[in-house]
Amino acid sequence: MVASIADPNPLVSGQGFARLRAAGIEVEVGPGAAESRELNIGFFSRMIRKTPWVRMKMAASLDGTTALPTGQSQWITSPEARADGHAWRARSCAVLTGIGTVLADNPRLDVRAVATPRQPQIVVVDSHLQTPLDAHLFIADRACIIYAAGQNDAKKAALEARGATVVMLPDSSGKVDLAAMMQDLGRREINELHIEAGSKLNGSLTRAGLVDEFLIYLAPKLLGPGQGMAAFGPLQALSEALELQFHSTDSIGPDLRIIARVAGRDQF
Numbered sequence: 001m002v003a004s005i006a007d008p009n010p011l012v013s014g015q016g017f018a019r020l021r022a023a024g025i026e027v028e029v030g031p032g033a034a035e036s037r038e039l040n041i042g043f044f045s046r047m048i049r050k051t052p053w054v055r056m057k058m059a060a061s062l063d064g065t066t067a068l069p070t071g072q073s074q075w076i077t078s079p080e081a082r083a084d085g086h087a088w089r090a091r092s093c094a095v096l097t098g099i100g101t102v103l104a105d106n107p108r109l110d111v112r113a114v115a116t117p118r119q120p121q122i123v124v125v126d127s128h129l130q131t132p133l134d135a136h137l138f139i140a141d142r143a144c145i146i147y148a149a150g151q152n153d154a155k156k157a158a159l160e161a162r163g164a165t166v167v168m169l170p171d172s173s174g175k176v177d178l179a180a181m182m183q184d185l186g187r188r189e190i191n192e193l194h195i196e197a198g199s200k201l202n203g204s205l206t207r208a209g210l211v212d213e214f215l216i217y218l219a220p221k222l223l224g225p226g227q228g229m230a231a232f233g234p235l236q237a238l239s240e241a242l243e244l245q246f247h248s249t250d251s252i253g254p255d256l257r258i259i260a261r262v263a264g265r266d267q268f
């Protein structure tokens with residue numbers, strides 16, 4: 001019997017192989033291991049690190065602008081790139097956004113452009129429970145988790161009545177503890193987490209070292225100043241740069257798709 005890789009789940013890992021071998025069946029483990037791990041990288045991440053594989057998606061102009069100073073960002077990239085983005089949403093267990101994006105765009109953040117057997121859960125980082133009760137992200141039969149930091153019992157109850165799970169996770173500065181949120185999402189069996197937020201939350205997550213890879217769509221246009229991809233820095237020296245490695249680069253319609261991983265983050 002040939003298996004590409006052992007199951008990383010400590011509850012079962014290696015036991016099946018041991019039984020087969022005990023029954024006299026020859027077992028070879030290994031061919032295609034790298035490909036299998038890539039296909040299931042979220043599951044491997046949760047089993048081994050106890051946190052999801054975190055992918056941050058951004059759509060930008062060639063000069064790195066993700067929204068105009070007016071807040072307008074729909075749409076910077078092509079319909080083909082947006083459909084491709086939906087395929088990445090579809091393979092994730094949850095899509096995470098920030099309250100800034102909810103208030104600016106009122107997005108649904110569901111999978112529409114490709115077929116899917118289920119909608120990923122939605123996660124909102126919303127320290128002060130500002131999510132409107134009529135926000136489009138409330139979709140029937142889709143689980144919604146809101147991470148908050150400040151008490152507001154009436155709004156919490158109203159959001160829960162809307163079907164949301166509200167989790168209080170304050171850090172010492174009164175914002176959501178983002179690292180603790182990743183641990184909590186791991187406990188909730190989120191394997192792959194797909195982030196589509198604005199530059200503030202993107203910056204906070206990046207600075208906190210919580211992002212594994214960036215999924216970046218670049219449109220062949222210049223937009224000049226506006227919001228960048230992730231508000232972190234300014235750095236004092238080039239040596240402080242967050243080092244990435246290109247994992248893949250592809251053309252999607254008229255746009256470019258770059259997957260760049262934080263160096264070493266997939267070594268677990």
Ligand SMILES: NC(=O)c1ccc[n+]([C@@H]2O[C@H](COP(=O)([O-])OP(=O)(O)OC[C@H]3O[C@@H](n4cnc5c(N)ncnc54)[C@H](OP(=O)(O)O)[C@@H]3O)[C@@H](O)[C@H]2O)c1
Nearest residue numbers: 058059066073098100101127175176197198199200201204
């Ligand atoms: N082109 C793209 O790919 C793309 C994608 C999504 C959004 N956008 C654009 O981005 C704009 C919105 O950006 P934004 O930066 O205002 O919104 P955002 O990043 O989605 O959300 C910002 C909020 O996240 C919370 N946050 C940030 N750091 C935090 C931390 N360390 N701990 C806890 N909470 C934290 C803060 O909420 P609290 O104040 O509650 O703490 C902050 O106000 C919109 O114009 C939208 O169109 C562009």
